[in-house]
Amino acid sequence: MRVALNPKILLAASLAVLLVLSGQYFRLFERGWFALQEWRHADAWEARSVWLPDYRVTLDGQPIEGLDEDLSALTYDPDRKTLFSVTNKHQRLVELSLDGRLLRSVELVGFKDPEAVEYIEPNVYVIADERRQQLVRVQLDENTRSVDASSAQKLSLGIGTNGNKGFEGLGYDTAGKRLFVAKERDPVRIYEVRGFPYGTSAESISVHVLEDRKRDARLFVRDLSSLEYDRQSGHLLVLSDESRMILELDVEGRPISSLSLRAGQNGLAKSVPQAEGLAMDDEGALYVVSEPNLFYKFEKPAR
Structure with a gap:
């Protein structure tokens, strides 16, 4: 029936x-x-956090002149008061002004797929090679025209290898000497690396890679594009391209504030098409780069 x-x-x-x-x-x-x-919890959290809802865009999707390929990742250099990014097609390290102007381009030699760069200390950076799941310590001064990975310190992690869904973002805690490494997706992960990079005169090397599955499970974003560590609050900022969002995590790894990258939010005229890099300067301004070579700056209004 x-x-x-x-x-x-x-x-x-x-x-x-x-x-x-x-x-x-x-x-x-x-x-x-x-x-x-x-x-x-806005009143309780705002005073002791970055508090992303207060930010408004002040440079909205400004094209970066002089570049013929897209940028990936972003980091702020407090010594030069400039920003650095990488390109992975022709493999270059790129320096930008705080208003999004191209200042110089440095050739990267011996890299396969550079996806992230992070300032560590004066003239020292770490570049993440995504497909190799490798972290490379590089040095750079005002006269550097090329950087060769073959003679640099390297750390190969090989955690959860998954093609080009590897290391997509870096953040560094200068006080705690902790390097945060973002795995893009499948699954989303944030690793904490202690002991790398190390000094050139180190006699013994001890590197520890830590995970926080509880924190990562709270990340309701679909992917990770970039990281930024705020030394004042000790909070970690997480950029997600697919979720079009910046998320703030407190010291316990709990999400406490967010900034939407969609049209009509935080003063944006249009949605950020493909956010790839995030950085914060000494004054608390946020910078985002997006494909196709668009530059954004977010600031808190003066009170």
């Missing part, structure tokens, strides 16, 4: 299943709960 099913019931059931699956894929339920918590 066959039972005829009402087409309206079938449609409603299908829509319900689709809604649940979409909610899981886009982490809509977690994002909704976070938005509620962010609103409820």
